[in-house]
Amino acid sequence: MATVIDSSDNKSFMPDEAAFKRGLAGRQTRGRVWQIFFVASIVIALLALLALFFNVVNSSFGLVASTFQVDPDSIVEGGDFAAASTEELAAAIVRLRENPAKVLVRDISAVPTNEFTTRPLNDVLAGRTVPEGLGELTINELTPEQLTSVVAANVSRDVLLTYIADDLVGEDVLETFPLIDSLFNRGTIEAFVLEEFGGEEENIEVYFRSWLRPSFIVTKQSSDPIATGVSTALLGTVWIVGITVLVAFPIGVGAAIYLEEYSTPNNKWANRFARLVETNIRNLAGVPSIIYGLLGLAIFVRALVDITSGSFLGFEGNGRTILSASLTMALLVLPVIIINAQEAIRAVPPSIREASYGLGATKWQTIWRQVLPAGMPGILTGTILGMSRAIGETAPLVVIGASTAIFVDPNGPFSSFTALPIQIYQWTARPQPEFRAVAAAAIIVLLVLLLLLNATAIFLRQYFRRKLQG
Amino acid sequence: MATQYEAGVSRRDIANIRATRDAKTTIFKRARPGETAIQTFLIFCGVLSVFTTLGIVYVLGSEALLFFGSGAVDLVEFFTAPRWQPQAGEFGIMPLISATLMTTIFAMLVAIPLGLGAAIYLAEYAPERLRATLKPILEILAGIPTVVYGYFALTFMTPLLRAIFGQNTVSIYNVASAGLVMGIMILPTIASMSEDAISAVPRNLREASYGLGATRLETTLKVVLPAALSGVIAAFLVGISRAVGETMIVALAAGAGPCILYGANSNCFQPFGAAETMTGHIVRISGGDLSYNSIDYNSLFAIGLTLFVFTLILNLISRYITNRFREAYQ
Numbered sequence: 001m002a003t004v005i006d007s008s009d010n011k012s013f014m015p016d017e018a019a020f021k022r023g024l025a026g027r028q029t030r031g032r033v034w035q036i037f038f039v040a041s042i043v044i045a046l047l048a049l050l051a052l053f054f055n056v057v058n059s060s061f062g063l064v065a066s067t068f069q070v071d072p073d074s075i076v077e078g079g080d081f082a083a084a085s086t087e088e089l090a091a092a093i094v095r096l097r098e099n100p101a102k103v104l105v106r107d108i109s110a111v112p113t114n115e116f117t118t119r120p121l122n123d124v125l126a127g128r129t130v131p132e133g134l135g136e137l138t139i140n141e142l143t144p145e146q147l148t149s150v151v152a153a154n155v156s157r158d159v160l161l162t163y164i165a166d167d168l169v170g171e172d173v174l175e176t177f178p179l180i181d182s183l184f185n186r187g188t189i190e191a192f193v194l195e196e197f198g199g200e201e202e203n204i205e206v207y208f209r210s211w212l213r214p215s216f217i218v219t220k221q222s223s224d225p226i227a228t229g230v231s232t233a234l235l236g237t238v239w240i241v242g243i244t245v246l247v248a249f250p251i252g253v254g255a256a257i258y259l260e261e262y263s264t265p266n267n268k269w270a271n272r273f274a275r276l277v278e279t280n281i282r283n284l285a286g287v288p289s290i291i292y293g294l295l296g297l298a299i300f301v302r303a304l305v306d307i308t309s310g311s312f313l314g315f316e317g318n319g320r321t322i323l324s325a326s327l328t329m330a331l332l333v334l335p336v337i338i339i340n341a342q343e344a345i346r347a348v349p350p351s352i353r354e355a356s357y358g359l360g361a362t363k364w365q366t367i368w369r370q371v372l373p374a375g376m377p378g379i380l381t382g383t384i385l386g387m388s389r390a391i392g393e394t395a396p397l398v399v400i401g402a403s404t405a406i407f408v409d410p411n412g413p414f415s416s417f418t419a420l421p422i423q424i425y426q427w428t429a430r431p432q433p434e435f436r437a438v439a440a441a442a443i444i445v446l447l448v449l450l451l452l453l454n455a456t457a458i459f460l461r462q463y464f465r466r467k468l469q470g
Numbered sequence: 471m472a473t474q475y476e477a478g479v480s481r482r483d484i485a486n487i488r489a490t491r492d493a494k495t496t497i498f499k500r501a502r503p504g505e506t507a508i509q510t511f512l513i514f515c516g517v518l519s520v521f522t523t524l525g526i527v528y529v530l531g532s533e534a535l536l537f538f539g540s541g542a543v544d545l546v547e548f549f550t551a552p553r554w555q556p557q558a559g560e561f562g563i564m565p566l567i568s569a570t571l572m573t574t575i576f577a578m579l580v581a582i583p584l585g586l587g588a589a590i591y592l593a594e595y596a597p598e599r600l601r602a603t604l605k606p607i608l609e610i611l612a613g614i615p616t617v618v619y620g621y622f623a624l625t626f627m628t629p630l631l632r633a634i635f636g637q638n639t640v641s642i643y644n645v646a647s648a649g650l651v652m653g654i655m656i657l658p659t660i661a662s663m664s665e666d667a668i669s670a671v672p673r674n675l676r677e678a679s680y681g682l683g684a685t686r687l688e689t690t691l692k693v694v695l696p697a698a699l700s701g702v703i704a705a706f707l708v709g710i711s712r713a714v715g716e717t718m719i720v721a722l723a724a725g726a727g728p729c730i731l732y733g734a735n736s737n738c739f740q741p742f743g744a745a746e747t748m749t750g751h752i753v754r755i756s757g758g759d760l761s762y763n764s765i766d767y768n769s770l771f772a773i774g775l776t777l778f779v780f781t782l783i784l785n786l787i788s789r790y791i792t793n794r795f796r797e798a799y800q
Contacts, residue, residue, distance in 0.1 A: 041585070
């Protein structure tokens with residue numbers, strides 16, 4: 001029996017002291033080496049995160065070498081045309097490009113194109129502002145000053161600005177440079193640009209460009225990297241996420257309440273059914289997002305096209321709408337919301353429920369007035385997690401056919417749409433480096449949006465917690 | 471006292487008690503249409519998730535049936551043909567699966583050792599304060615949208631690989647870059663799940679090990695890790711499942727156009743070459759002009775079904791392992 005240890009046997013399994021000490025040193029070294037590996041794992045993960053952020057920032061700002069048809073600083077006096085008045089802008093356009101200025105007027109005129117130059121201004125601008133004394137003249141008889149007054153009185157400042165930025169300046173990016181090079185090697189870059197393009201191009205300017213700029217956020221999408229913006233995509237994302245939450249939040253919380261509060265009656269079948277639902281939700285959480293895209297394509301875009309295209313309300317178009325995207329996303333984030341809401345509801349102490357029943361409340365009164373408010377911080381956290389997922393998901397939207405060539409902002413659930421991650425995908429996939437820079441700027445917008453959302457989550461959690469305690 | 475009281479209970483008392491009880495029951499059983507309606511709605515919410523699953527199975531299944539019923543391809547050909555070229559009427563899914571396998575292997579080469587290493591460090595080595603800082607940072611990594619990782623792979627990892635291994639060896643779109651970045655993306659998932667499993671190992675196991683003179687490393691590797699093995703393996707499987715289903719990274723960085731598995735010009739299994747995965751193919755084709763009811767359209771669902779089955783099996787095994795071994799040490 002092993003209980004009695006013969007001292008002579010000890011030698012067979014206990015090493016002598018010298019051997020033990022030698023072995024110990026080795027064991028401790030091994031421990032240190034492995035510990036370095038464990039620390040390195042974390043460090044590598046953190047470095048990857050840093051590299052990712054650095055890479056995005058590095059591409060969003062930096063020098064660009066561009067050619068211009070017209071030097072943007074010479075357009076208005078003082079240099080900054082974005083700050084100029086409508087009159088100054090109109091005068092600049094008339095001075096530099098007289099015919100396009102007339103086209104701007106034609107675009108808002110109701111008369112047919114071929115009669116535009118032959119009819120007097122009173123006809124051309126019927127119902128609009130005709131400066132005094134010019135009503136009988138045709139547009140070709142105006143002096144530049146008179147044309148300026150006509151343009152300034154009728155064409156909006158936004159249109160003038162867009163025209164100047166897109167067509168008049170005619171900026172064409174030759175090369176973009178990352179931030180770090182731009183900061184530390186400006187001289188080399190300028191020499192490089194001069195050598196590379198100096199012989200063949202005129203009006204080259206190397207300047208520091210921040211691709212992420214206020215106008216980038218409020219400008220509509222355009223096929224020109226210089227003039228494009230994310231407002232179309234941003235609005236698309238906001239619409240999609242908004243409707244997704246409207247659909248997924250009540251259903252998700254409802255399912256969680258059912259599973260946590262109603263699913264444990266003594267009925268064997270009801271119990272089995274609840275188990276089935278629960279297992280099913282856990283499995284749905286692991287289904288790749290692209291599969292949801294295929295589901296949405298077949299069900300929402302095709303089978304339910306009458307509903308999702310809005311044709312039952314008289315809208316026109318196909319099923320590739322914001323509504324289809326939102327419903328697909330709602331199915332995608334439901335498991336996230338349900339699982340988190342379940343945990344939040346489970347964490348509410350039973351004593352609260354019993355106290356409520358004890359006062360004669362019904363089951364629903366107890367849930368609505370006691371359980372839900374107590375579980376609200378956790379439920380909201382889960383919902384915001386789901387929203388974050390909906391904001392970042394790209395694959396399902398591409399599959400259900402988000403269109404990328406959308407240049408008007410979406411205005412309702414039945415609009416066709418694009419979204420921020422789709423735009424990032426499309427811009428990244430293009431070979432031109434300036435689109436990479438635009439994609440990087442859009443990534444920053446996306447990440448900031450996610451950050452704001454998570455900050456809201458933390459704030460709401462604190463708010464509800466304080467409210468419960470207070 | 472009690473017996474005296476019991477003895478003194480008269481028939482009338484019992485009748486009274488009965489009456490009160492019956493009255494209570496009637497109150498309790500009074501019909502409450504509002505409550506019933508709400509309960510019905512809640513059940514509907516639960517049922518909706520079952521319908522989602524049924525919907526997925528139905529949609530993938532029926533469209534895949536149309537695909538196989540079209541006569542363009544049979545099941546054997548589907549799993550053995552060396553090419554996926556819809557224009558040429560060749561539908562062999564193996565090239566797509568091989569690319570998925572490649573990216574997944576690369577991802578796991580990064581995510582498993584680093585994720586497990588990070589988990590062990592957080593659970594066994596890191597001081598409480600450091601751990602409280604590091605965990606949220608890892609969560610940031612997990613919360614970044616995958617399209618951003620795709621951008622990272624294409625504009626950072628690929629140039630890095632090309633600088634290391636040479637411009638001629640590494641093509642612009644390559645499997646290795648996509649796989650490695652995918653590994654970084656999955657790392658936090660594996661780290662977080664493994665850390666939960668390791669932290670759940672009871673303290674007394676560690677103390678017993680220390681008491682026997684084991685070093686921290688020996689305790690970790692020979693006592694704690696085996697005890698947490700089921701949870702750790704479940705984490706690996708979830709990681710693999712995510713890698714298989716991951717889309718945007720491969721769509722951006724791994725290249726367009728399926729490789730050729732065998733025969734002339736076969737080019738699968740080249741880590742630095744381009745190859746299209748199952749997910750990458752679905753996204754590329756559906757992003758273009760796709761007419762409904764075409765064989766291309768149906769083929770996407772056949773790929774989707776294959777993908778769904780793969781990930782479902784992985785997730786089911788993972789859940790089985792977690793449930794089966796959950797209470798082994800409690």
